[in-house]
Amino acid sequence: MASSKTILATLGLLLPAAAAGMVAIAAHRAPLAPPSPKALRIKAVPRLAPPPRTAQAPAPTTPPAASPSPYVVRRILDVPGVMKIGDTYWDEAGVPPGAIVITVDLDAQVLSIFRGGYEIGTAAILYGGDDKPTPLGIFPVTQKDADHVSNLYDAPMPYMMRLTNDGISIHGSEMEAGLMTHGCVGVPVDFARRLFRATRLGDKVIVTNGERLAIGRPITAA
Template sequence: MAGKPAWWRKALWPNGKDGLKTRQGRQAAWRRLAVLGAGACATGLAMLLAFHVGQDLARSLAGGDDDAPQALPTALAEAAPAPAAQAATPPAAAAPAVQTPAADTPFVVKSVLKIDGPIRFGQFYWDESQGQAGPVVITVDLTARVLSVFRDGHEIGATAILKGYGDKPTPLGVFPITQKDATHVSNLYDAPMPWMLRLTNDGVSIHGSKVEKGYATNGCVGVPNEFAKRLFKVASLGDKVIITDGKRLGLGGSINPGA
């Protein structure tokens, strides 16, 4: 069914198809075609620009995410080590089993020296007849001011002591003997400390002293010189000295060097 020619045909061939029969008519049609194409491109670009401007305006009004982190450029992203590309960390080797040192075996008091009454300053008792070969443990009771020596659970020596007072008290606790020096002289007080058995790094020790009423030490445990000589002979490095304040041991009592 014939109808009106399309608008674009009319725009290209205003004189109808008869206008294309001449060279001038064909050239004019091509020129009109070029103009129409350029106009369509310009219209499309204008519409696209208007669309992006509208998007930017909408983001600005809505508080867009321009400050959100951006993806790294490809070159930088490739330079950054990706988690999947990192060398896998080999599993740590199982730590060797650590052996826990056996707890010090408590020494039970098997026998005590027969001492009638309190030990006076300068007095001491020594009897190794009941002390068989075995570990040595030394106990000090600051309240009673008495030091006792046990070997294999048997008391072989006991004496009255001097102790520290005021700002130089004798410390409480369990101390291993870390040094022996028969002719030691204190580098702090320039005083002789014969038969010295060191207990702490800051100078506390057991040593020979003039044990008389009214005397004191600078935190050490002072014992009569002859007693100190005998103790020095039987004591070894590592033997434990337990210093308490008011704890007394009797027959059957427990001495725990690890306490």
């Protein structure tokens, strides 16, 4: 995110979640032991002339699939000043159709939605406290419910977009400095409505703790 979107230090009541890393695990296979040699007695037989070989056309080869183009940041909204809890901006004028990617930076306390690499909306967020931290990682949107009510806390979660099976989601929320969630990402209800309408099932949400994006840089996790 642009530094102009960094939340005022006075909002430091929201505790950042711990950073997380990713570990790649390679599969290893032990080599198979060679079979034990066996002495064989072979009766001599007259050799036969080999049959004539028939020329065969070479097997067709399939060219490797081209790598998909990286999802590159093409525009960041020009937000005046710094953002504070409750602030939102939305501008999709002239932005062509494209893939949707949502980024959440817990350190900056900001959510952004990109379409085809163009940032079309951004908002200051609430997120989970130390006892219920918001998880880091890449999550597809698996469920959408405009009128969802939490069955754990009996609380309304308007325009809910589920990220994990244990209930972590993005949803509309009351916005006030010092408030925290039970791990969800809370945004103003009007912004949540726009986010809900712009997003489809399967769209990716990338949650980080301090990653900054810049124009021309690829979102490699997308």
